[in-house]
Amino acid sequence: MQLQAVCEKTAEGWQVEVAALDNLKISSKRLDKVEAHIRELAKSHPMAGDCELVIEIIAKMPGIICDVEAAQEKMRLAAKLQEEASAEIRNVVGRMRDEGLTLRDIAVLLGVTPQRVAQLVPCPNAA
Numbered sequence: 001m002q003l004q005a006v007c008e009k010t011a012e013g014w015q016v017e018v019a020a021l022d023n024l025k026i027s028s029k030r031l032d033k034v035e036a037h038i039r040e041l042a043k044s045h046p047m048a049g050d051c052e053l054v055i056e057i058i059a060k061m062p063g064i065i066c067d068v069e070a071a072q073e074k075m076r077l078a079a080k081l082q083e084e085a086s087a088e089i090r091n092v093v094g095r096m097r098d099e100g101l102t103l104r105d106i107a108v109l110l111g112v113t114p115q116r117v118a119q120l121v122p123c124p125n126a127a
Helices: 031-042 064-098 103-110 114-120
Strands: 002-009 014-018 024-028 054-060
Touching (some): 002 031, 064 103
Parallel strands (some): 002 054
Antiparallel strands (some): 014 024
């Protein structure tokens, strides 16, 4: 059973509402304690029964949540671009080696150390 816990920040901590459990309302000083608290209360609730619970924490913080989501999307994009750049530089280093360039020559052209170039050289067994 999937439950959404809508959490709103207050001066004392968090006010939490779980609509699927008859609009269950609880408060918690810390957001990381909300899930365990809901699981404990759900054990005795007839709607939850013996179901496996999946609890989704939803914070009501207009503006901030949008900024967090935008930042996370940029981080995912950055990671993807980093993977692509790494593959491309390894390809370029491999082609330079195929042309007979030394690790030191490649290091000068790339502006890195020869040791870094050695790390970028494709393994002969990798395909």
